[in-house]
Amino acid sequence: MIDKIRGSVAEALADVPRRGAMIAVGGFGDCGAPLALVEALCELDVRDVHVVSNNCGIGERGLARMLIEGRIARFTGSFPAHAEFLAQYRAGRIHLDLTPQGTLAERLRAGGAGIPAFYTPAGVGTMLADGTFPAAYGPDGEVLAYSEPKETREFDGRTYVLERALKPDVALIRAHRADRLGNLAFRLTARNFNPLCAMAARLTIAEVEGVVPVGELPPDQIHLPGVFVDHIVEEELIGDRAA
Amino acid sequence: MIDKIRGSVAEALADVPRRGAMIAVGGFGDCGAPLALVEALCELDVRDVHVVSNNCGIGERGLARMLIEGRIARFTGSFPAHAEFLAQYRAGRIHLDLTPQGTLAERLRAGGAGIPAFYTPAGVGTMLADGTFPAAYGPDGEVLAYSEPKETREFDGRTYVLERALKPDVALIRAHRADRLGNLAFRLTARNFNPLCAMAARLTIAEVEGVVPVGELPPDQIHLPGVFVDHIVEEELIGDRAA
Amino acid sequence: MTVQPEAPPIGRTRAEIAARVAEDLNDGDYVNVGLGIPLLVPDHVAPDKQVLFHSENGLLGMGPAPAEHERDPDLTEAGKGFTTAVAGAAIFDSAVSFALIRGGRLTATIMGALQVSASGDLANWYVPGRRPGVGGAMDLVQGARTVWIAMEHVDRTGAPKIVERCTLPLTGRGVVDRIYTDLAVLDVTPAGLVLTELAPGVDVATVRAATGAPFAVAAGVGETGR
Amino acid sequence: MTVQPEAPPIGRTRAEIAARVAEDLNDGDYVNVGLGIPLLVPDHVAPDKQVLFHSENGLLGMGPAPAEHERDPDLTEAGKGFTTAVAGAAIFDSAVSFALIRGGRLTATIMGALQVSASGDLANWYVPGRRPGVGGAMDLVQGARTVWIAMEHVDRTGAPKIVERCTLPLTGRGVVDRIYTDLAVLDVTPAGLVLTELAPGVDVATVRAATGAPFAVAAGVGETGR
Numbered sequence: 001m002i003d004k005i006r007g008s009v010a011e012a013l014a015d016v017p018r019r020g021a022m023i024a025v026g027g028f029g030d031c032g033a034p035l036a037l038v039e040a041l042c043e044l045d046v047r048d049v050h051v052v053s054n055n056c057g058i059g060e061r062g063l064a065r066m067l068i069e070g071r072i073a074r075f076t077g078s079f080p081a082h083a084e085f086l087a088q089y090r091a092g093r094i095h096l097d098l099t100p101q102g103t104l105a106e107r108l109r110a111g112g113a114g115i116p117a118f119y120t121p122a123g124v125g126t127m128l129a130d131g132t133f134p135a136a137y138g139p140d141g142e143v144l145a146y147s148e149p150k151e152t153r154e155f156d157g158r159t160y161v162l163e164r165a166l167k168p169d170v171a172l173i174r175a176h177r178a179d180r181l182g183n184l185a186f187r188l189t190a191r192n193f194n195p196l197c198a199m200a201a202r203l204t205i206a207e208v209e210g211v212v213p214v215g216e217l218p219p220d221q222i223h224l225p226g227v228f229v230d231h232i233v234e235e236e237l238i239g240d241r242a243a
Numbered sequence: 244m245i246d247k248i249r250g251s252v253a254e255a256l257a258d259v260p261r262r263g264a265m266i267a268v269g270g271f272g273d274c275g276a277p278l279a280l281v282e283a284l285c286e287l288d289v290r291d292v293h294v295v296s297n298n299c300g301i302g303e304r305g306l307a308r309m310l311i312e313g314r315i316a317r318f319t320g321s322f323p324a325h326a327e328f329l330a331q332y333r334a335g336r337i338h339l340d341l342t343p344q345g346t347l348a349e350r351l352r353a354g355g356a357g358i359p360a361f362y363t364p365a366g367v368g369t370m371l372a373d374g375t376f377p378a379a380y381g382p383d384g385e386v387l388a389y390s391e392p393k394e395t396r397e398f399d400g401r402t403y404v405l406e407r408a409l410k411p412d413v414a415l416i417r418a419h420r421a422d423r424l425g426n427l428a429f430r431l432t433a434r435n436f437n438p439l440c441a442m443a444a445r446l447t448i449a450e451v452e453g454v455v456p457v458g459e460l461p462p463d464q465i466h467l468p469g470v471f472v473d474h475i476v477e478e479e480l481i482g483d484r485a486a
Numbered sequence: 487m488t489v490q491p492e493a494p495p496i497g498r499t500r501a502e503i504a505a506r507v508a509e510d511l512n513d514g515d516y517v518n519v520g521l522g523i524p525l526l527v528p529d530h531v532a533p534d535k536q537v538l539f540h541s542e543n544g545l546l547g548m549g550p551a552p553a554e555h556e557r558d559p560d561l562t563e564a565g566k567g568f569t570t571a572v573a574g575a576a577i578f579d580s581a582v583s584f585a586l587i588r589g590g591r592l593t594a595t596i597m598g599a600l601q602v603s604a605s606g607d608l609a610n611w612y613v614p615g616r617r618p619g620v621g622g623a624m625d626l627v628q629g630a631r632t633v634w635i636a637m638e639h640v641d642r643t644g645a646p647k648i649v650e651r652c653t654l655p656l657t658g659r660g661v662v663d664r665i666y667t668d669l670a671v672l673d674v675t676p677a678g679l680v681l682t683e684l685a686p687g688v689d690v691a692t693v694r695a696a697t698g699a700p701f702a703v704a705a706g707v708g709e710t711g712r
Numbered sequence: 713m714t715v716q717p718e719a720p721p722i723g724r725t726r727a728e729i730a731a732r733v734a735e736d737l738n739d740g741d742y743v744n745v746g747l748g749i750p751l752l753v754p755d756h757v758a759p760d761k762q763v764l765f766h767s768e769n770g771l772l773g774m775g776p777a778p779a780e781h782e783r784d785p786d787l788t789e790a791g792k793g794f795t796t797a798v799a800g801a802a803i804f805d806s807a808v809s810f811a812l813i814r815g816g817r818l819t820a821t822i823m824g825a826l827q828v829s830a831s832g833d834l835a836n837w838y839v840p841g842r843r844p845g846v847g848g849a850m851d852l853v854q855g856a857r858t859v860w861i862a863m864e865h866v867d868r869t870g871a872p873k874i875v876e877r878c879t880l881p882l883t884g885r886g887v888v889d890r891i892y893t894d895l896a897v898l899d900v901t902p903a904g905l906v907l908t909e910l911a912p913g914v915d916v917a918t919v920r921a922a923t924g925a926p927f928a929v930a931a932g933v934g935e936t937g938r
Contacts, residue, residue, distance in 0.1 A: 001762050028566070029562065031559065098618055098620055100625050101622040102580075102588060102624075105583070106584065113349070113807075114854075115363060118353070120588065122624040155360055158359070187560045188545075188558065188561045189544050189545050191463075191544055196580060199811065214800040215799035215800055219771075219773070219797055220466075220803050222802040222803070223463075226772075228812075245536045245538070274786060274792070321848070322846065332844070339844060343850040345848055346850075347806075348805075348806035348810050349810065355589045356581075357588025366850045422574055424538070424574040430786045431786040431787045432770050435806050442585065457573050462575045468582075469546075469574070470591045
């Protein structure tokens with residue numbers, strides 16, 4: 001019998017590599033972000049993480065905590081606006097792959113869809129495409145590495161850049177409802193990057209607001225089929241643990 | 244006020260080019276196929292159509308009628324199994340761009356998503372990729388044109404083919420429920436290619452089983468936002484017309 | 487020490503700029519609005535026009551900001567503030583949201599700017615050394631059918647934001663179609679900038695003085711806006 | 713005139729081939745089944761295993777064929793026949809369905825074949841001159857984690873379907889992992905074909921006679937299947 005519901009956050013996170021994993025995290029700001037799962041990873045002393053996420057946390061919650069605790073080595077995303085992010089990036093402690101938001105979404109979808117690369121117009125003619133954006137600073141503020149220059153190509157007279165799929169080791173996501181087969185339903189704009197992270201990753205762990213019996217989610221209203229989900233833990237259980 | 248509900252099929256189809264249009268048609272076999280809309284197009288004497296669809300109709304319904312009436316000049320799809328299709332293809336009356344089913348779905352999605360091209364593993368090492376599949380026959384059964392050889396490229400040691408987006412002039416689709424903003428909900432496997440055709444096309448016309456008041460489809464249960472839909476007509480009205 | 491000059495006492499307020507943009511929206515338009523002045527545009531759409539606003543985090547049919555007691559943590563907009571959904575709003579994931587953008591389904595995107603060049607180049611995402619963050623701007627300027635800028639004509643130091651060539655990192659090249667400011671409305675055309683409208687009480691000379699690039703004046707534009 | 717030889721009186725029936733494949737499925741597998749013998753596999757999965765079947769037109773959790781009065785025109789499978797959905801089934805559009813396939817989420821795809829080569833090349837979509845139709849086969853063989861073939865060992869004329877090199881147009885190169893037939897089970901390995909199991913009453917010589925390519929015999933395989 002397929003049963004992806006885990007009784008504890010420890011069980012749900014057991015297979016997450018403790019060092020150097022690429023971890024995609026759903027959410028847009030705090031909306032739909034698996035704050036409890038991310039903080040539970042901090043408790044497990046996960047380090048040198050390559051985070052793939054639109055943002056890098058707000059205040060001291062979720063990815064902001066992971067950031068403040070110095071656990072993030074690299075960040076791929078569109079808007080890491082946290083002040084602590086700027087400090088660590090400029091101090092040479094975080095490598096930044098700044099990615100337009102739609103390109104981030106599409107790179108994750110491509111990773112999940114077996115599409116290794118695609119062309120997009122976003123970023124054409126900018127420093128994010130021509131390889132002049134500082135990706136990594138040295139300890140004295142000097143630029144150690146610039147963003148990778150992107151291959152360009154014309155189709156029907158318009159220029160596009162080639163973008164590669166993202167295939168994270170792990171996805172941490174948040175959903176509204178789940179069943180034991182792993183089927184998920186999201187609520188309102190909390191959906192955002194969550195299904196895409198789940199599709200792209202080798203191992204997907206979801207914190208959910210509630211578990212329902214199999215068959216209660218109508219087939220037409222499942223936003224993410226369970227095949228893309230490995231472990232599910234109810235947020236209540238994570239809260240107890242993290243508190 | 245946005246109101247995409249049309250009172251007659253004539254109104255809904257008014258902007259469809261009568262000659263030479265590329266028309267994407269949703270459905271998988273008869274399931275989810277806009278049979279009534281396709282037949283209404285036949286009544287309008289639409290000709291030289293480049294059909295993009297997974298299949299080319301069953302029996303004498305929908306695309307099969309369009310086929311039998313000799314209105315199809317070119318076909319892009321994965322499984323045109325109709326006997327009449329074979330006859331017209333071999334007689335040099337239809338140009339065939341045979342496309343793996345997943346590639347067809349992805350090319351339509353790319354067209355709707357502003358992605359001009361992408362790489363996929365499907366078809367690598369086959370005659371659909373190496374340009375040896377007969378795309379068009381002459382009147383005496385000789386091959387006039389082979390399929391386009393596809394550009395290949397390696398990513399991470401694996402070979403992929405480059406595929407181009409499809410951007411049809413028109414999409415004919417079928418849905419279960421609609422509101423006047425054009426929001427659609429599909430039912431079970433009748434969803435299939437319908438949302439993809441709608442996203443890809445410049446002009447999308449939907450036949451629907453029923454219209455509901457705005458706000459009745461919950462935002463989380465809309466399968467296709469109305470921005471992708473131009474005209475909606477209730478199947479009842481088309482039936483009356485086509486009968 | 488530099489002295490912060492006061493805002494010019496003529497022309498449009500931020501709300502008036504937003505109202506002016508809203509005049510140019512049509513019934514049935516699909517529009518993405520960025521932070522700043524653009525976010526004020528929805529409040530000024532005439533009641534006889536149905537314009538659907540898009541929020542790139544996954545909402546088409548964004549409504550007004552909610553009252554404090556009506557805030558829903560699962561319903562936020564692209565600036566991460568709480569929002570609402572109008573009747574008939576649709577929710578989708580980020581990939582579909584940007585498919586909609588890149589696929590050319592937005593009638594317009596309305597954005598602020600740091601600089602706009604005479605050829606429509608736009609810089610509005612990054613000041614080197616400050617916090618890096620690009621969001622959806624680069625997707626929006628490439629995907630939306632028209633790109634409208636709504637901004638103050640000059641920056642806080644009084645320097646022109648409409649310039650011959652952008653000195654800040656670009657968001658996109660040749661992407662801007664129209665600029666709405668406190669002083670004027672300018673179109674970016676293949677022949678260069680064209681002043682199409684003066685704000686009330688503003689004259690052409692004032693716009694020229696505040697603009698770092700040459701522009702033509704469209705026929706019918708008087709010496710002073712009314 | 714050619715005489716149509718009768719099916720060999722030894723070995724597995726079509727249902728028994730399907731049952732043999734089903735033995736190798738595990739609890740929690742996600743499996744796509746093609747037309748022919750593969751479509752019989754779901755009926756033979758042991759009740760203690762939960763295997764979810766995928767239909768590429770957009771269904772994960774395909775159930776058995778419905779009774780005539782329970783047919784729903786909105787619920788069909790990849791062969792266009794009526795089907796049902798198990799509790800917990802999910803529906804999705806064709807792009808998501810093939811994302812799932814190419815993204816490596818299927819444990820296995822089980823297909824019929826016209827020819828399989830010693831190196832795992834598969835031909836199962838086209839006989840030149842006949843109706844052209846590729847369906848999802850080329851996506852499935854590239855995407856699924858394992859590709860299993862379930863077929864009769866020889867074709868209707870008695871010619872081997874397992875061959876040194878395919879003469880029919882390929883579906884994919886080096887894609888097949890295992891072949892289940894009425895006579896035997898063979899694995900495609902980097903070193904070539906390996907016979908791992910004989911069907912009941914079948915001996916190695918019979919398999920050799922019916923196979924158009926050399927194969928090794930795995931340790932532990934007796935001279936005659938039991």
